[in-house]
Amino acid sequence: MQKYNIEIKVNGKNYELEVNSNTLLVEVIRDQLLLNGTKNACNNGECGSCTVIMNAKSVLSCLILAADCNGAEITTIEGLSNDLNKLHPIQEAFVEKGAIQCGFCTPGMILSAKYLLDTNPDPSEEEIKIGMSGNLCRCTGYVKIIEAVKEASRKIKK
């Protein structure tokens, strides 16, 4: 089995890790770094629950080889808020708007919303739908999620 040494920065913290050629980024995040907020559901790039932000882009960690992440800066749901005692405005908006039921899809949803608002701070409803189209939720029916992203946009602009 081929081994690779990688250096990655996750949620502002540097890590030096040894990974196999077939290790996926989601496995590093969950199994090696024990950051279990990132979910692995469909494992096929379809549901978006494994979404993380890598080098300022939202990506699916179930479709990235860890060996390709050397030098990458990654944000997971655990690192979204800089303050341990305070939620990020997007997280606050999701709570306030009741955009969570079982919560399984929520970390991926929130990171997709983060990427959307980073690249388009004032999205229209249509743009929110397109921006969140890579994340599936089987509970909420999406209406409250869209409301939460609108609310987050307002909060961040303030």
Add this chain to the structure above:
Amino acid sequence: MILKNFNYYRPQTIKEAQELMNSLESPLILAGGTFVLTFFKKSNDFSKNIIGLKNIKELTAIKKEKEYISIGSMVTLDNLCRNDFIKKDFSFLMQVISEVATPQIRNMASIGGNICSGLPWADLAYLMLALDAELVFVDKKIKINEFLDLPKEKKVILKEIKISLNKITRYAFTRIPRLNNTDITQGAVCIIEAGDKVRISANLGNNFARIFKETQSNLNQMLKKDQEKDLINIFSKELNLVQKDEYLREIIVNCFKKSLRIYAKI
């Protein structure tokens, strides 16, 4: 481990990658990974030697030359849409690509991987066909229509895609995905008018992309004379030769009708 074991190679240059391609047994290229890793998880019959192209910086450039724009094969769909040259000269591409897949996939999938995947739903193939793109491999240059007709090439690395800077004067595009907008394409038709040429390309569902017409504004004259039905008949006849599935044929003809109407209105 979710993935089976394999040898992973991470060349830093095109030369190094090509040498690996020539020396390894049944090598497989990993570009953006959105197709290959998905299939790798499901299949038992996969190459043991995978060559990743993500570290080759020279494959990620977009350059504007005198007569064409050159797009490195590892440029992601999202970076393509955000590029200033593309925004200015090919706003049509931005609009179409933003309808393809999901934001996360667009952040990962590469233009070269999409074209070379050989998968019937690869959206960039028929878009590049309509733009009459030229593919530059390590050892040769070839028009995309010739490339799509060739048996799948496994031994050569695609370096860049060149698109002529002929001004696009009109375009129309209709795509029908399988279930929802983010799903894979079932059928699509793209009409592009650049100068006095009109090119019509289609994604044929379970068959690969094809170019149907390249006429000198013949299409415009027929549309002026209200000969839409005749045009659809010509298109359907050509389509019958390459797509045997009646259901998919119906979808593609509907895409053609819709694109034709959009094109006529502009």
